[in-house]
Amino acid sequence: MRKFKDNLLLGLLWFGAFLTVAILLIIVGYIFYKGIGLINLDFIFGDYSPVGGGGIWPMIITTIYTIVISLVIATPVGILAAVYLQEYAKQGKLVRMIRFATESLTGIPSIIYGLFGAVFFVTTLAMGMSIISASLTLTIIVLPVIIRTTEEALKTVPASYREGSLALGSTKLQTLYKVILPSAMPGILSGIILSMGRIIGESAAIFLTAGTVAAMPEGIFSSARTLTVHSYLVTQESGDIELAAAIGIVLIVMILALNFAATFISKKLNKADY
Amino acid sequence: MNTTLERKEVKESANVEHQNDQRSVKISVRDLDLFYGENQALYQVSLDIREKEVTALIGPSGCGKSTFLRTLNRMNDLIDSVRINGDIHINGNNIYQSKDVIELRTKVGMVFQKPNLFPMSIYDNVAYGPRMQGIKNKKELNKIVEESLRGAAIWDEVKDRLKTSALGLSGGQQQRVCIARAIAMKPDVILMDEPTSALDPISTLKVEELIAHLKKDYTIVIVTHNMQQAARVSDKTAFFLNGEVIEFEQTDQIFSMPKDSRTEDYVTGRFG
Ligand SMILES: Nc1ncnc2c1ncn2[C@@H]1O[C@H](COP(=O)(O)OP(=O)(O)OP(=O)(O)O)[C@@H](O)[C@H]1O
Ligand SMILES: [Mg+2]
Numbered sequence: 453m454r455k456f457k458d459n460l461l462l463g464l465l466w467f468g469a470f471l472t473v474a475i476l477l478i479i480v481g482y483i484f485y486k487g488i489g490l491i492n493l494d495f496i497f498g499d500y501s502p503v504g505g506g507g508i509w510p511m512i513i514t515t516i517y518t519i520v521i522s523l524v525i526a527t528p529v530g531i532l533a534a535v536y537l538q539e540y541a542k543q544g545k546l547v548r549m550i551r552f553a554t555e556s557l558t559g560i561p562s563i564i565y566g567l568f569g570a571v572f573f574v575t576t577l578a579m580g581m582s583i584i585s586a587s588l589t590l591t592i593i594v595l596p597v598i599i600r601t602t603e604e605a606l607k608t609v610p611a612s613y614r615e616g617s618l619a620l621g622s623t624k625l626q627t628l629y630k631v632i633l634p635s636a637m638p639g640i641l642s643g644i645i646l647s648m649g650r651i652i653g654e655s656a657a658i659f660l661t662a663g664t665v666a667a668m669p670e671g672i673f674s675s676a677r678t679l680t681v682h683s684y685l686v687t688q689e690s691g692d693i694e695l696a697a698a699i700g701i702v703l704i705v706m707i708l709a710l711n712f713a714a715t716f717i718s719k720k721l722n723k724a725d726y
Numbered sequence: 727m728n729t730t731l732e733r734k735e736v737k738e739s740a741n742v743e744h745q746n747d748q749r750s751v752k753i754s755v756r757d758l759d760l761f762y763g764e765n766q767a768l769y770q771v772s773l774d775i776r777e778k779e780v781t782a783l784i785g786p787s788g789c790g791k792s793t794f795l796r797t798l799n800r801m802n803d804l805i806d807s808v809r810i811n812g813d814i815h816i817n818g819n820n821i822y823q824s825k826d827v828i829e830l831r832t833k834v835g836m837v838f839q840k841p842n843l844f845p846m847s848i849y850d851n852v853a854y855g856p857r858m859q860g861i862k863n864k865k866e867l868n869k870i871v872e873e874s875l876r877g878a879a880i881w882d883e884v885k886d887r888l889k890t891s892a893l894g895l896s897g898g899q900q901q902r903v904c905i906a907r908a909i910a911m912k913p914d915v916i917l918m919d920e921p922t923s924a925l926d927p928i929s930t931l932k933v934e935e936l937i938a939h940l941k942k943d944y945t946i947v948i949v950t951h952n953m954q955q956a957a958r959v960s961d962k963t964a965f966f967l968n969g970e971v972i973e974f975e976q977t978d979q980i981f982s983m984p985k986d987s988r989t990e991d992y993v994t995g996r997f998g
Contacts, residue, residue: 542806612842616904619801620855620911621832630854631844 480704487697495698500666508699510668514583514676515706518658519651521587521672522594527644529591530598537599538606539628551603557596565593566657574661581675586662590654594647601646605639606632641718648710652703655680679703749776752915752945753798758812760793760802760969767793769969771812775962780937780946782956782977785966786992791949794966795917798947799834800827817914832859835908837918841900843892848875848884848903851892855911870910877943878906879936898929905936909944916940918948922955934959953993957981965989 498507541547569589579585609632617627633640655678663675664685677685683699686692753775760768767790775781783791793802800821802808814821821830832855843851852871861867871888875881880902884895892903901921908916918937922930937946937959950956956963957977964974965986973980973989984990 610842612838612840613844615801615804615838616842616844616907617854618804619799619831619836619838620858620907621828621830622855622858623828626858630858635845 483697483700483704485697486694487699487701490694490698491701496702499668502666508679508682508702510666511677511679511682511699512702512706514662514669515652515678515680517583517669517672517676518587518590518662518678519648519710521584522590522651523644523647525588526591526594526598526647530595530643531602531640533595534599534602534606535628535633538603539624539632554596554599558600562593562654563656563660565589566660568592569657569661580673581661581663581665582673583662583669583676584672586658586678587672589657589661590651593654593657594650597647597650598640598643601643602636602640605636605643608639609635638718641714645711645714648714649707652707652710653680654678655684659684679706749779751775752777752816753947754813754815755797756813756815758794758797758814759810760790760797761807761809762805763807767969768797771969771971773964773971773974775945775947777945778941778943779961780941780948780959782960782963783947783949783966784951784953784956784963784992785972787951789966790969791966792919793969795836795919795947795949798915798917799831799836801836803827832911833913834915834917835911835913837901837904837908837916837921839920840924841897841904843895843900843903843907845891845893847889848892848895849888851903852907852910855907859911874906874910875903877909877940878902879932879939880906896929898925898932901925901929901933902936905933905940909940913944915945915947918946920949920951923951930955953981953995965992967992 495507496512497509500506500508500510537547537550566589569585569592573579573585573588574581579588613631613635614627617631618624622630658678659681662678662681664677664681665675666677666682669676679699679702683696683703686699687696751774755774756772758768758771759766771794783795785791796802797810797814798816798821802810810822816830816834824830844854846854849871852874853867856867856870861870872881872885875884880899883899884903887894892900895903901924905916905921922933925933934955937948940946941961948956948960960977962974963977963980965972965980965984965988967988973984973986975985980989981993984993990996
């Protein structure tokens with residue numbers, strides 16, 4: 453009987469894992485099947501033209517812009533905030549409230565952030581529909597994610613490392629910089645990867661703040677269109693599933709490449725300690 | 727008036743002990759009270775720890791041994807609620823009046839109950855303290871690392887793998903590297919809080935041999951739950967009970983003819 457229960461549980465676990473992988477493979481497979489026919493150098497590196505589709509190079513560039521700008525702001529700010537909350541702030545009511553707030557912020561639908569960005573960055577700060585407005589909005593979206601994951605990562609650093617370092621006569625800052633942050637690095641990095649995913653996947657908030665101009669942006673104050681927004685619009689306008697799938701392939705490849713890059717950097721960082 | 731009285735007392739006790747001990751006092755603790763918030767954990771602890779001796783702290787769980795040990799390098803400062811009365815002098819300096827905790831901790835090293843090497847290479851672990859003090863010269867660091875690892879009797883076991891992760895060593899090896907890391911700072915005093923309680927018997931023996939060796943150069947204060955260990959490694963033993971020092975004597979005296987019946991009960995295993 454116990455054996456049977458064990459087997460049943462094992463079967464369920466196996467089935468769950470199988471189902472997850474299967475769904476993922478089906479989706480990715482379908483997208484590749486539908487879209488791969490359109491993928492070629494002209495498609496990736498060509499300029500967009502409203503007649504007959506054309507390339508997606510402007511959207512790739514716009515997507516990279518938004519990722520880089522928002523992470524360049526959100527990563528240091530988020531890490532500093534988390535370090536302050538976790539290592540320096542007196543753990544009291546105020547800190548608990550800030551934590552509660554960041555936690556709640558991660559759960560808010562991104563369209564709300566988009567509306568805020570449209571009012572605040574686009575209009576009030578007069579940045580207009582632009583890459584910078586969208587990137588700042590995205591910064592606000594991913595900031596709580598980075599703060600939360602960094603805090604969790606800092607929490608997992610054993611107290612004995614802190615004690616060991618301090619007992620050797622190092623300062624709190626040295627301890628933070630040499631022992632705590634390096635140990636927390638894998639966790640922090642996974643927060644950054646998560647954030648990239650959110651940035652790449654975001655459509656509504658970008659739609660409302662960067663607009664939909666389908667041309668190569670002249671700078672960060674230009675209105676522009678990211679890959680995700682583009683894929684949404686082409687499906688919407690022309691029902692061209694194949695084009696949307698081809699964009700999907702590019703997105704998947706980009707996300708994979710970024711994940712690999714992040715893992716690689718994290719390994720390099722860890723090696724640097726030896 | 728109070729101060730004159732105190733000074734007289736100290737002088738007297740110094741005189742008395744001078745008769746049976748030639749070594750000079752390294753750490754002098756007077757009337758030490760320690761509170762965790764409202765709860766008092768140490769009551770009027772007074773004792774003199776002599777240079778290049780091993781002093782063992784024994785007593786039942788929760789009696790304040792670790793708390794006392796951590797007052798000596800001010801690790802208790804990390805806990806917000808801790809409040810302290812009384813004086814601790816190390817090398818004649820009142821450590822709680824001086825602002826420089828860093829300086830204190832470079833002079834008073836600590837080895838913890840569980841090995842707590844950092845997730846770095848063996849080399850970087852041992853070089854960590856000196857580097858934090860600003861030593862960058864590669865040759866100098868190499869020398870410190872080798873000397874410290876030799877000093878901790880672990881050099882031969884790790885010399886070929888200095889650049890590999892310290893966490894790949896066995897628990898006993900890790901604890902000896904922890905000792906090497908502490909002596910890399912060239913401290914005067916080494917505090918050890920149950921340094922062998924997480925180790926197997928053979929590693930324990932190695933650490934005990936090491937302690938016997940280290941006392942030539944360092945003043946050592948060690949907390950232990952193991953009576954045989956206290957008897958084997960220490961010159962003096964302090965018996966703690968409920969935050970008080972009940973008896974502080976030569977180790978052989980504590981174990982052969984304790985003055986206090988509570989000490990006797992404890993060392994003969996009748997409680998605790
Ligand atoms: N961080 C702390 N906050 C509040 N009370 C504490 C703290 N650390 C220790 N105490 C209390 O102080 C008393 C002494 O604890 P301590 O750890 O010094 O005992 P110990 O003799 O080292 O015990 P053990 O042999 O179990 O290690 C205990 O009653 C303990 O509950
Ligand atoms: Mg203890």
